[in-house]
Amino acid sequence: MPGDRAPRAPPRQCERPPPRWLALGRPASARVRLALGAASFLATLAAYAWLAGRDGVNTALAPTLASIGRATAEALGSAELWLDVRYSFLRVTAGFVAAALLAVPLGVLAGAFRSIAALIEPPTEFLRYVPVPALIPLVMIAAGIGEGAKVLLVFLGTFFQLLLMTADEVRRVPAPLLQVSQSLGATRREIVWRVLAPAALPGIWSALRMCNGWAWSYVVVAELVAATEGLGFRVLRFYRFIQTPSIYAYLAVLGAIGLGLDWAFGAAHRRLFRWARGRDA
Structure with a gap:
């Protein structure tokens, strides 16, 4: 009837709060993360x-x-595996460090100055989409089939990505920080290297952490061609003789190395950038 009010819906019962490790926005404790990781493994x-x-x-x-398991135990007990690890590690380190020493300063400049970004970023954006394996013939023509070619492939695989990621991190620095620096009379050089670069460093470190993982993928690709040692070379050799358990053993070693390096980068990030906790992974 007119004037009658519609019956009210019964009040909703309060939902039971979810467990702490399922609550949105709440980080799980270290014990819970360890238990879930072990369970998934x-x-x-x-x-x-x-x-x-x-x-x-x-x-x-x-x-x-x-x-x-038997193949892994045999590999861990042989000198051959540790020689392969040594060669692969040195190749990754050389290419990755060379890329970082060049890409990070260029990325800081590209993130700070639009003119430099306009000069550097278009060719970098183009080249980062060229697959690294497609560059192997050109690298072999330019650098031969020795150690230099393998290091160069790691460098090319990480340099362009790291440059762009560094520039993006610099652009994420809050504008008020720059305004305060300018009002205090800081020069452009001081703003770039004493304000922008330190403020972006936690994010740049995270980019280095990610690119180091990619570098290991590229060195394995490089070792599949014209190599006589290295983890990638050994995996290809096992494939030729259908030694699948040994392939899985070497893949497990690669995974363990990658996980260990990632943990080391993360631990260093937490120790060096405590003031940025919550901003970066």
Whole structure:
């Protein structure tokens, strides 16, 4: 009837608060993260073991965990593995450090000055989309098939990405910080190297952390061609003789190296940039 009010909906019951580790915006504790990480790793191993034990599964593609464990133990006990690790590590370090020493200063300048960005960034944007494996023939023509070619491939794979990421981090520095510096009479050089660069350094460190992971991918690609040692070379050799358990063993070593380096970068970030906690990973 006119004037009658519609019946009110029954009040909604308050939702039960989710567990702390599922709450939005709340970081999980270190113990919870460790437990979840271990559970996911064990679940992956269990799923692989179940798959490898099924009838009709190609054992050349999915060998048993026992055979992979034996191959890993043999590899860890051989001098060959550690020689391969040494060569790959030196190649990655040389190419990555060379790229960082050149890309970070250029990226800071490109992020600080629009004219420099207009000069540097268009060709950099173009070249970063050229796949590194496609450059192997040109690198071999220019640098031969020695160590220089492998280091150059790592350099090319990380330089362009790191330059652009550094410039983006510099542009993210809050404008009020620049205004305060200018009002205090700082010169352009002081603003760039004593204000912009330090303020962007936590983000630049995160970019270095990411690019180091890419560098390991590129060195493995480089070692697949014209190499006589290195983790990538050894994986290709195992493939030629269908030694799949050894391939998985070397892949596990690569994963462990990458995880260890990533942890080291993260630990250094937390120690060096405590003032930026919450801004960067």
